[in-house]
Amino acid sequence: MKMRVKMGTGVPKMGTVVHPEDLPADYRAAMAMALHAELGSTHRAIKSAMRWTGASERTVKYWFAGERGPSGEHLVSLARHSDAVLIALLALSDRLIVEEVEHRERR
Numbered sequence: 001m002k003m004r005v006k007m008g009t010g011v012p013k014m015g016t017v018v019h020p021e022d023l024p025a026d027y028r029a030a031m032a033m034a035l036h037a038e039l040g041s042t043h044r045a046i047k048s049a050m051r052w053t054g055a056s057e058r059t060v061k062y063w064f065a066g067e068r069g070p071s072g073e074h075l076v077s078l079a080r081h082s083d084a085v086l087i088a089l090l091a092l093s094d095r096l097i098v099e100e101v102e103h104r105e106r107r
Contacts, residue, residue, distance in 0.1 A: 032066035034088035
């Protein structure tokens with residue numbers, strides 16, 4: 001009987017840094033900034049956001065461009081998958097406790 005060596009399955013933590021003080025007050029611009037911070041600016045980023053939300057490609061492109069902002073179910077889906085979107089949403093609603101965010105970034 002062969003013994004299987006268990007390899008580590010740890011996933012490296014991706015660093016998404018969104019500074020609340022740098023967020024624009026405009027909802028659409030803040031969501032665009034958060035999406036770019038989390039996913040980048042490639043076509044793959046758009047496809048990821050489409051998978052997360054079920055939104056069309058055109059809709060997600062509007063979000064990335066800051067022309068429109070996600071609403072309702074799409075916003076909840078984005079916040080579920082993206083720390084940057086969640087932080088931006090909390091910062092815009094003045095519900096973000098900065099000490100908690102700084103503690104998360106240090107870990």
